[in-house]
Amino acid sequence: MREALLIARREYVERIRSKAFRVSTLLIPIVFGLIFGIGAFSAKLTGGPKHLVLASNDPILAESVQAELLALRGEGSRREQASRLSVEVRAPVTGSELAALNAEVEGKRIDGYLWLDAKPGTTQPEATYTSSGSGDFFGKERIQYAIGHALVREELLKRGATSEGIAALLKDVDLKTLHLKNGEAVASDAGKSFWGAYVMTFMLYFAVVFYGVNVAHSVVSEKTSRVFEVLLASAKPESLMLGKLLGVGAVGLTQMGVWIVFILLLSASSLGMTLGPGGLAAYGVTPLQVIFFVLYFLLGFFFYSALSAGLGATVSQESEVQQFTMIIVLPQVIGLMLIVYILGNPGAWPVVLLSLFPPCTPIVMSLRMAAMSVPAWQLAVSLVLMVSSIYGMVWIASRIYRVGILMYGKRPTLPEMLRWLKYS
Amino acid sequence: MAPLAELDRVSKRYEQKVAVHDLNLRIEAGTMFGLLGPNGAGKTSSIRMMVGITAPDSGTVSLFGRPFTRESLKRVGYLPEERGLYRKMKVMDQLLFMGQLHGLTTELAAKRSHAWCERLNILDAAQNKTEELSKGMQQKIQFIVALLHEPELIIMDEPFAGLDPVNATLLQDTLLDLKKTGRAIVFSTHRMDQAEKLCDEICLIHRGEAVLSGSMRAVKSRYERNRVIIDFEGDDKFLSHEAIAEYSEFPGHVEIRLKEHGDAQALLRGAQQQARIYRFELVEPSLEEIFIQTVGEKVDA
Numbered sequence: 018m019r020e021a022l023l024i025a026r027r028e029y030v031e032r033i034r035s036k037a038f039r040v041s042t043l044l045i046p047i048v049f050g051l052i053f054g055i056g057a058f059s060a061k062l063t064g065g066p067k068h069l070v071l072a073s074n075d076p077i078l079a080e081s082v083q084a085e086l087l088a089l090r091g092e093g094s095r096r097e098q099a100s101r102l103s104v105e106v107r108a109p110v111t112g113s114e115l116a117a118l119n120a121e122v123e124g125k126r127i128d129g130y131l132w133l134d135a136k137p138g139t140t141q142p143e144a145t146y147t148s149s150g151s152g153d154f155f156g157k158e159r160i161q162y163a164i165g166h167a168l169v170r171e172e173l174l175k176r177g178a179t180s181e182g183i184a185a186l187l188k189d190v191d192l193k194t195l196h197l198k199n200g201e202a203v204a205s206d207a208g209k210s211f212w213g214a215y216v217m218t219f220m221l222y223f224a225v226v227f228y229g230v231n232v233a234h235s236v237v238s239e240k241t242s243r244v245f246e247v248l249l250a251s252a253k254p255e256s257l258m259l260g261k262l263l264g265v266g267a268v269g270l271t272q273m274g275v276w277i278v279f280i281l282l283l284s285a286s287s288l289g290m291t292l293g294p295g296g297l298a299a300y301g302v303t304p305l306q307v308i309f310f311v312l313y314f315l316l317g318f319f320f321y322s323a324l325s326a327g328l329g330a331t332v333s334q335e336s337e338v339q340q341f342t343m344i345i346v347l348p349q350v351i352g353l354m355l356i357v358y359i360l361g362n363p364g365a366w367p368v369v370l371l372s373l374f375p376p377c378t379p380i381v382m383s384l385r386m387a388a389m390s391v392p393a394w395q396l397a398v399s400l401v402l403m404v405s406s407i408y409g410m411v412w413i414a415s416r417i418y419r420v421g422i423l424m425y426g427k428r429p430t431l432p433e434m435l436r437w438l439k440y441s
Numbered sequence: 442m443a444p445l446a447e448l449d450r451v452s453k454r455y456e457q458k459v460a461v462h463d464l465n466l467r468i469e470a471g472t473m474f475g476l477l478g479p480n481g482a483g484k485t486s487s488i489r490m491m492v493g494i495t496a497p498d499s500g501t502v503s504l505f506g507r508p509f510t511r512e513s514l515k516r517v518g519y520l521p522e523e524r525g526l527y528r529k530m531k532v533m534d535q536l537l538f539m540g541q542l543h544g545l546t547t548e549l550a551a552k553r554s555h556a557w558c559e560r561l562n563i564l565d566a567a568q569n570k571t572e573e574l575s576k577g578m579q580q581k582i583q584f585i586v587a588l589l590h591e592p593e594l595i596i597m598d599e600p601f602a603g604l605d606p607v608n609a610t611l612l613q614d615t616l617l618d619l620k621k622t623g624r625a626i627v628f629s630t631h632r633m634d635q636a637e638k639l640c641d642e643i644c645l646i647h648r649g650e651a652v653l654s655g656s657m658r659a660v661k662s663r664y665e666r667n668r669v670i671i672d673f674e675g676d677d678k679f680l681s682h683e684a685i686a687e688y689s690e691f692p693g694h695v696e697i698r699l700k701e702h703g704d705a706q707a708l709l710r711g712a713q714q715q716a717r718i719y720r721f722e723l724v725e726p727s728l729e730e731i732f733i734q735t736v737g738e739k740v741d742a
Contacts, residue, residue, distance in 0.1 A: 020542060027538050031530060243525030247586060250492045250519035251542050253511060419494070 020252040021260040028235065028264025033271065042272050046279065067102045067128045072118060075135035076108035078142060081171055082133065085163035122149050131160065140168060217383045218353050220273075220314060225321040225345055228269025232322045233329030233338045235265050236418060240333060245418065254415035258326055262411060266322050270315075306386050309396065316403040317379030321345055323410035324376075330418035352380035363388035373399050375406040443506030444469050445594045445625040446491055451500035453486055460486035462649040463500070468625050468642070470593070473616065475640035476629040477732070483649040484629035485522050488598050491627070492519045504594065515544055518592035522599050522629075524583045528572040532563070532582055535571060536589065543590035550589065557585040561611065577608050584612060588619075595619065597628040601635060613639060633729040643728075647736050661725050664734070668724040669697040669705055675716035684708045 032038055069086075073079035083104045105127075118130045129148030136143065144164055146157070166187055173183050236258075239245045248257055328341045352359075352371075359368050363385040372381040372391075378399045385391050448466040452459070461483045468474045476484045489495045490502050493509055504513040527535055533554060540550025558564040561581045566574055571582065580603065587595065595616070601609045616626050617639070630636055636643055637657070644654035653660055672694050680688055680695065684703030689696050699705060705723050712718055726734070 023538070023541050031527070035529075239525075242528055243521070243523040244527055245525065246494065246521040246523065247519070247525050247539070247583075248542070249494050250517070250521070251514060251539070 018256070020256040021263065024248075024252065024257055024260025025262075025264035025267065028261055029267050032265070032268045038268065038272070042275055046276055068126075069102060069104045070118060070121070070127050070130035071104055071106045071108075071133070072110040072115070072130055073106075073108045073133035073135065073142070074111060075133065075142070076106070078133055078135055078167060078171060079106045079108040081167035082131070082163050085166045085170075086159075089159055089163060119147065122147060125149060133164070140172070142168075217310065217314065217317075218349060218380050221317050221321075221379055222346065222349055224269060224273065224314075224318050225325075225349070226342060228266065228272075229318065229321040229325045229345060230338060230342060231269065232262060232265045233325040233341065234335060235261055236326050236329035236414075237332055237335050237338060240330075240418075241335070249419060254419045255411060258323075258411045258415040258418065262319060262322050262326060266319055269318070306383075309386060310383055312400070313379035313382055313403075316400070316407070320375055320403060320407050320410070323407050323414060327410050327414035327417060330414050348376035349380060352377045352384075355381075356384060359384045360388045363391075369395065373402055375399075375403050378403055443503075445505055446596075446627065447503040448487065448491070448497075449501045449503070451487070451490060451497040451502060453490060453495065453497050459649050461490070461497075461646075464646070464649070464651055466644055466651075466654070468594070468627055470625050471620060471623045472625055472641045473620050473639050474625065474627045475636035475643040476627060476646065477631070477633065477636050477643055477728070478629075478646035479631055479736075482646040484631075484646055485598055486649075487646070488522075488596055488627070488629060491596055492517060515590065516593045518587035518590065518595045518597075520583055520587040520595075520597040520600055522602075524580060526571045526579060526582060526586075528570070530571055531568055532558075532571055532574070533567040535582065536567075536585060539586045540589040545590055553589050553591075554585065557588065560615070561585065577604055580604060581608070581612075584615075593624055595624055595626045597626070599630060600628050601630065601632070633727065633732055637728045645732060645735065652735050653731070657728075660731065661728075664726045664731050665699075665701070666705070666723045666725045667699040667701075667703065668726065669699060669708065670720065670722045670724060671695050671697065671712060671718060672720035673712065673716040673718050677716065679708070679712040679715045682708050682711050 071079050071083050071086075073082075083106050086102070086104050112132075112134065115132060118127075118132075121127045122129060129146065132145040132147070134143040134145075142164070144160070146160055169187065170183050173186075174180070178186075239248070245257070325341065325345060328344070329338060332338060355368075355371070359371075359381060362368055368381065368385065371377050372385055373395065374381075382391070382396070382399055444467040446466070446468040448464050451461060451464045453461045464483070464487060466474075466476075466487070476487060478484050486495070490497050491504070493502075493511060493514060502509045504510075505516060507513065527538075530538070533551075536554035536558075537547065537550045540554060541547060545553070554567075555564070558567050561584070563574075563578055563581050566578055571579060574582070584600070587597065597616075600612060600616075604612065613635075616628075620626055640657055642654075642656050643660060645652050674693060677690065677695070680690065680697075684699050684705065684707060686698045686700040686703065688698070697708075699708070709718070709721050712721070
């Protein structure tokens, strides 16, 4: 263990000290910042004040639809954009005046117009929406919704209902969704259950692609520089691999830690606002889930790093490492593709098996934990399996690494590698 | 006393190729042991089995009188044939790391690294990155890495390859000094002249098998001193002596190969009667000649 720690420390110190580490720690957030900045900037450009004209041959209908449209701006995900919406009513207008409106749209004086042609004797008007760009900023559904509500309101008024009564009737029903967790009904939201899995998948994917592969590079560079023969004469190959895994892994975790702390400091206030007064609990996230999230992330990270160490041990040139990224990422993609099925059937036996299969455990298990209360024995088994598979990977990697001394140039075939495991 | 390292009927094969076959070696304390042979003879394979990088297919490797364990590697210093250092690391950091890996405390590793750098004249480069140094300098560092933990058994694969004569002599003298303090040193080389100068014991390997082994004296004594060099003045009629198989004559100098069991002393007496002898030398065969002769025989057989 002393050897493994020495090796881990060397890897860690040498990497942290390197210019590459400092540059990437600074540069990656800057690049991400720029990307988000550009995105926000372009949204701002397109999301300026919108001027909409409501033209109709029926002034009462037009005003009613206007009221509905303006009422909508306070709601929903497009709140930001809609809040800058102004709706101008021109009524009564005849169909022949539409050419003038078209010219206004062409001339960018207005962003679009909605033409409501009320046909006497029918309840449904003919509605046409014309806008300047193919990019629709308002949404077909909202317009349909507004017109529909307006029609109902007008009809009810005609039948003698009060405006208060109509407003109460037309209000959206507040639907609560619950699910049972540990025998207790708790608020659930399918959309919110996703976040843990998405964050897990994203973080794990990012960590593995950026850092897991570093372990492979580190293993290969030791082989090409032939340091490993000196090391093998003084330390057990298992200690070497374990040390490498811990050292290189810790570098990745340090860098991610720096960024997370940085982000938290920057956005502490806005994050609190997003999460609301209940914090994480409002999202149905329990402290246990947070603990397991961290645990599964670390185990997943080290599992994939160990896998990359093993793959690194089979090659003799750094350039060959790239080919492995696909192999490493694949099991994570499987977890992601099955999200809907897993959330729908968190207790089905194929899902249980998948959640116990170490490469998929972190993602599938965090999904299941969001969707149900996973039996303790399954959590225990998954942890044991992950830890032992990490150890197993280290063991296999160290065997291959050791026999790799005898290998030059050509890549070993699978049967050769299996024979190597028996050597030494 | 048990030998520091012993290989007992050790064999190793890789896929189709036999690397080492039935090899026996005994390396005693206070000796310089040469593992000789042409390229690809099995020297490196034997050495790797001594330090446990590979395990023999059959036979046993014992260190310090006990079957091989990794624990005993703490008392072994190893210089691999292909040098390996962390290229980006500073020399001193590298030495400290390797020293600690061999079980030294940081302080002790620092003290010894400093002393060794001084002794091998590379103290000035100690704060440089390894990749900035010349090959010879890197080799010295590798050399120090193998010796930092003061091993009793020093195993070096081609330690002098690629060194200029000054540095080669420096390292040779260092090894001789270590031998005097009771360490056992095993090194492989394909340079027979080097081995002849340095080694107390040798083992000559050819195609994975030991073809000659024992003390340098014993090995040489097994081969007849059958070459005679005479510097003389006067009559050269003694060249028809019955002991002579063949000769090449130069003015005042003749090089003779004797017949098998030819009596050199009788030749000397005969020559003395006919000419004035300035030099009469019964030359022992060089290791190189022995090697060529032995391997040649094997090939014929």
